[in-house]
Amino acid sequence: MKVVKRWKRLLLALLGLLLLSQSPFVYRRFQLRSLRAKIQELNSSRVVNNGDAYADYKGVIHVHSQLGGHSTGSLADIIDAARQNDLSFVVMTEHPSATIDTAEMTLKGFQAGVLFINGNEASTAASDRFLVLPGTATARSAPTRSTQDFITEEKAEGRLMFLAYPQEFRSWETADGYDGIEVYNLYTNARRINPLVMFFDGLWSYGAYADLLFTRFYERPTDSLKRWDDLSASKQRKLVALAGNDAHANVGIHLGDAGGKKYLGVLLDPYSRSFQIVRTHALLEKDKALSADTLLEAIKSGHCYIAFDLLADSTGFRFTAQSGTSSVIMGDSITLADGGVRLSVNAPIKSRIVLFRNGQPLEEAPEALSKEFTAHERGVYRVEVYLDSLGNSFRSRPWIISNPIYVE
């Protein structure tokens, strides 16, 4: 009799402990519910009032399909996810293959109303990685070429070269001539997940708030931003910043048979979710139609910005500069005149707008829909925008990262 009682007490104690250990995750589910409500409120408060000459196209860059290996996603999945997210463009970046031309075989041109660019991701002899746009069968020989040769040779063929995975890049001192840097990579950020915490968060929140679980690990890419800022300032040349979704649709758990049939699966990074989280917005003059040429030209010019659209739809954001009779947008240069250059920022939602010069925060405007700054010195000026109203942790994690205006 006594033995049974002792067992009961032990079981109750264990049950109590189990419940106690789960309480933080229950609370975190509650937090995500309130975050969802705040996001909905922000999105319904959007004001877009740009009477300017530009149209804003939202898309994603750095997407893999099963063509390049270590991804399970099909081309049809990618088209569906782009349509679900109402994207205007998707930049594919297939790994090259020794036997097939993955750039030729992946999505390109308009598919179901979405523009696809058939790029490659390739790694040089020094293991430096680049996004090559558009892609090419010659990307397969990248591992035998030096980083500089790879850049120079592909640039000579008219392709855009973006330095990818900056935290693993080795040739900072020597490599030059590339178009820009992938300053944020969703896959790299996701690898910093604490698996145990994510497991319990998932248990409680995956069903209702799978997309918002991103906010549990999202970090400002501070090191990559510093690299980019320092290089832009020291090289005195344009370096375009991009965000890479690095979407594979291969992070997850499933049970299946040898024939590839899946019986039970939980996919943590389906394309539809990745495409919702972070995007690159390109600005095209309204009289230009969206095409592979006009999109790549806008990206090359830095007429684009990075936005974590999961937090709120950023469409309509602008960063422009005026001096005398000249007027430019992000990515462009402008000459410093007497009285300075007027820098204007417009955001579709009240937010904190922070102006940086050569990587240093210079001025900020709290809770503003628009803000004007005056630049009195030459330098590389860019903007980060924060949604403080989403909660304390969002004070250090940006919603929007603009490309710079170069005051010369």
Ligand SMILES: [Zn+2]
């Ligand atoms: Zn990749």
